[in-house]
Amino acid sequence: MCGYQYEDEKPIIGYLCSYFPKKAIENLGFETIAFSEITSNTSHRKGDLPVNICSYVRYCQGILEYTKLDGIVLFNCCNAMQRLYDWVKSHRPDLFCHMVELPRNDSALNQSYLQKNIDILFKDICNYFQFIPPKEALSLENDIFVPHIEDDxxxxxxxxxxxxxxxxxxxxxxxxxxxxxxxxxxxxxxxxxxxxxxxxxxxxxxxxxxxxxxxxxxxxxxxxxxxxxxxxxxxxxxxxxxxxxxxxxxxxxxxxxxxxxxxxxxxxxxxxxxxxxxxxxxxxxxGYRGNSEEISSGSRTADMDIKNNGLDGRNVFQQRMNLVRAIVQKLPMEAIKMVVNNQVELFTNKIWSTPEKIIWTNMVMPVEIFYSSGLIPVNMELVAGWTASLQLSKHFISKSEGVGFSSSLCSYHKATMGLILENCLPVPKGIAISSHICDGGPGIANYLRDIYKTESFILNVPFNTNQINFSYVKKQFEMLIDWVERYTGNKTDMEKLKESMRLTNQARDYWIKAFELRKGDPLFYGHLSLRNLFGATFLFGSQLGVDVARAYYEQLLQKSEENNGHKSTKKRLLWIHFAPLYNNSIMEYLEKELDCWIVMDITGYIYWEEYDLEHPIDSLVKRSLSHFYLGNPMERKELYRRLTKKYTVDGIVHFMHNGCRAIPGAAWQVRELAAELDMPVLELTGDCIDPRGFSEEQMKLRMEAFKETLGRDLFVSGS
Missing domain, CATH: 3.40.50.11900 (Rossmann fold)
Known part of the structure; x- marks a missing residue:
């Protein structure tokens, strides 16, 4: 508590977003200052938020170094703002810091949600500064704003x-x-x-x-x-x-x-x-100004029919996916064979032959509602991964950039969008995604809706967990069920939903037991999990997901028994984020040549609790709100600390994917943890999907130098 005397001085509150209720906060008795109106020569603090995060957010972090403030109010508008919130909460405990949740549409539910979050802001700020606002402080005249545009x-x-x-x-x-x-x-x-x-x-x-x-x-x-x-x-x-x-x-x-x-x-x-x-x-x-011109329908419904019948000899993605069939049996693990077989069948057959059953989505969206409704979820990040593995991503990314997608946007989304633009995958008839962790999902959903009239649903997941946010997300899941019913034309069977969630619990159990086995001596090259098993958790909710997880666990169990307690001298790594999917040799070099084995990758970590089948919707809400890139930043740091201990990690590799704001934006936490543990950490800057600018030799040199730091204890001992 700061204990300000309301009569003597006004606390100064800084804000970044113009949705900040400036007039109401000033009526409460505060002085406010907009970061966007501050001009200074301050430079970004080196080593905190990375260069690929929003430049305005990075600038504001620098402002906090010298500007006299008593508090800061942020809005949950993007991943970059979430990472700034993390940094303020961790590095500036002297400041009042509040995150206001924002809606994504103007429905009655979302208008009410906004009002509740503004009310929470008023309550928290007054409690923190220990004063009672003057009577009628929040009263504002009705002020319906209409932009006034003049000629020229x-x-x-x-x-x-x-x-x-x-x-x-x-x-x-x-x-x-x-x-x-x-x-x-x-x-x-x-x-x-x-x-x-x-x-x-x-x-x-x-x-x-x-x-x-x-x-x-x-x-x-x-x-x-x-x-x-x-x-x-x-x-x-x-x-x-x-x-x-x-x-x-x-x-x-x-x-x-x-x-x-x-x-x-x-x-x-x-x-x-x-x-x-x-x-x-x-x-x-x-005299050209202001005449309305109809946009050609070639990119809309007329072209959609062509795209949805796009199986022909010119479809290079189709051709190369078919070639994958020939090598599936040569893949090293049964679980990987099952996952890849399923994906080949999906992209060469089902996505074309049963378009009415396909629903596009993203990596953090729970999919049990879709499986229980007879739908086949397609993961857009998984699609992009295949374009990179098949050496096609550069072409499809260029296609997306040609229609206006910035070079700085995430290559996962641009590669996926390029496939659709190039007729190599059918235009999605429906897309349902979750907003958390990645701002690109809503961006693609909105684009598909605007350009192709794709039916879309965005699950707006708040940053913090409280009862208001829980109720808000629960209502959205209920709306998602209604949306799926309209999309399929069938009533949702809650017993089928529970059965799908039971299958998730079963697969989850096998998956966790497999990761328990990875705490021992390395049983397989961890880059195979990064490259080939990412899509496995997306099958959770189906019988195939259970079969894959069981096969994964049973094969690792067999390898563990064959090892018979053998302890190796291999160096053990925790890997954060994904890896360059267009170049497999770099990961093989790390594990096979440098003998640095990935024993834990964060992409496969099960962060949600077992579903309570008696309360299915509540369980889905809890899963969505429990992701470790939401909420208290110190809990995320403690998660990494637990993982390094449980998996007896020698070093951490953090892949700083160019287009991602959420995960590289928290790299400072990993650096701080590594310093506390006296553990080497390697930040590899690059791109998971876009091969342009990639240098294999340069990355190998950095890996070699990192390996030397992992062996420093042996070096010191030997000298």
Whole structure:
């Protein structure tokens, strides 16, 4: 508790998101300061948040080093903001730090959820600073906001834009009028006594629909649009292809500027602005502005029919997947053979022959509801992994970047999307994904909905666990069941759901017992688990999932018995994240040549408790909220500590996948833990799916140097 005297001084609260209820907080008796309005020469603290995370978030971390603040309010808008929350909670315990949960759509459920979270903020902030707010402090006049767009307006829309860059844009766009809809100007408004979001940012599901309506209403007034996603801002970057299509639809000139926050060199930006404004003036004088143009249906329903009948000799993904059949029996483990056989059959047959049974989803989405409804879940990350393994990912990633997906976005999603764009996989008829851990899932779901009219459902998972969040997620699972019923045309059988969850429990039990065996002498090359068994846990909920997990356990048990207690001198590694799937030799080199064995990989870790079959929906909620990249950051660090001890780990390898914000963003915790344990840690920067820029020799050199640090105890002893 800080014990501020309300009469003497006002605590200073900093905030990053313009959905922050500034006026209401100030009415409570606080002074507020927006990070986006601070100009400074501060630089990012080296060694904390990585360079591939949102540049605005990294800038704000630097601001915290010197700015006088008593508290900070964050919003759960993205993975980068979650990692900043982790860092503040761990490194600045002197600050009040609160994470406000955000909805993703404007339904009645989500409006109520937003209001509850604002109320929690008010309560927590007053309790922390130990004062009672003045009477009627929260009363706000009804303030329904309507953007006022005048003729000849340059409309600037995006995420965080620094004050310096805003000034530059206003300077270069004169004498045109400028309207800015960015993170420092967008507002949360009080309407009918409740807080509501009226100008949605790109994180919100209704963003592109709102933007479409906005352009339709104002197209004759808009002279041009400048779209400004901050560097590594996934929500706005994933929305750009849809924004571009809408600007084409309404014949409105568009300029995208993706720059790092606090960018200091404006020469290139100035040149692009000047060229853009020249083209805008030309189109305006020629009378082209504001005419609505229909976008070709070639990328929508008409093309969907072609894609869904795309099995022909030109389908290179299909061809190479068929070749995999020939090598399945040569794979080293029975569980791997079963998983790969299933995936080959899925991508060469079922996904084409039974499109009505296919449901696309992502790696953290519980799939029991789908299995129990007769659906076949397709994991988009698994699809991308196959493009890399088949040496096709570079082509499909380039295809996605050609339609507007940024080079800085996650290659898993771009490779998957490229397959669809290239007719190598059918357009998804339905997609149901969970929002946590990865911002790319919602981005792809929204794109498929906007461009292909794919039926979509996004399970919005909060960051923290409390009763309000539990009830909110439970209601969403109930809505998901209703959505699946509409999608399949069949009523959900709760007994079948329980049976699917029972199968998950059974598979989970075998899987955990297999990992118990991995605590002993290394039984197989761990990179095989990273490469080939990731898809196994996605089968949990089906009988095949049980068979795979049983085969995995029984084969490891047999190997363990054959070892008969033998203790090797192999070095033992904990591996965090995935690995370069386009290059298997690098992982073989680590384990076979350097004798550094991966005995535990975090991708296969079972983090959720056994399902309670008497309370199936509650169990699904608990699983979603229990992921170790949510909630208290110290619990995640303690998890890593337990794993290093249980698996008698000699060193940790953290693969820093370029497009991921969630997992590399917490690398500082791994470094801190390694320092506390006096344990070597290797951060390998690279990409799991995109081979461009990969250097095998350079990575081998780093692995060799790491191996030397693992053997330092022997070296010191020998000297």
């Amino acid at each position: 307006t340059i409309y600037v829309i995006g995420s965080a834009v620094s004050p310096i860059l805003k000034d530059k844009i206003e300077e270069y766009t004169k004498p045109n009028k400028v309207y800015m809809n960015i993170c420092s100007s967008r507002n949360i408004r009080a309407a009918d006594g409740n807080f509501r979001i009226q100008e949605p940012c790109a994180r919100m599901e209704w963003f592109t629909g709102w933007f479409d309506s906005f352009l339709a209403e104002n197209r004759t007034k808009l002279k041009g649009i400048i779209y400004m996603p901050c560097q590594h801002c996934d929500s706005f970057l994933f929305s750009y292809p849809s924004v571009r299509r809408l600007c084409i639809k309404y014949n409105i000139p568009l300029l995208e500027i993706e720059e790092g926050y606090k960018h200091t060199g404006f020469g290139q930006i100035s040149t692009r602005l000047e060229a853009f404004l020249e083209s805008v003036d030309f189109k305006s004088k020629a």
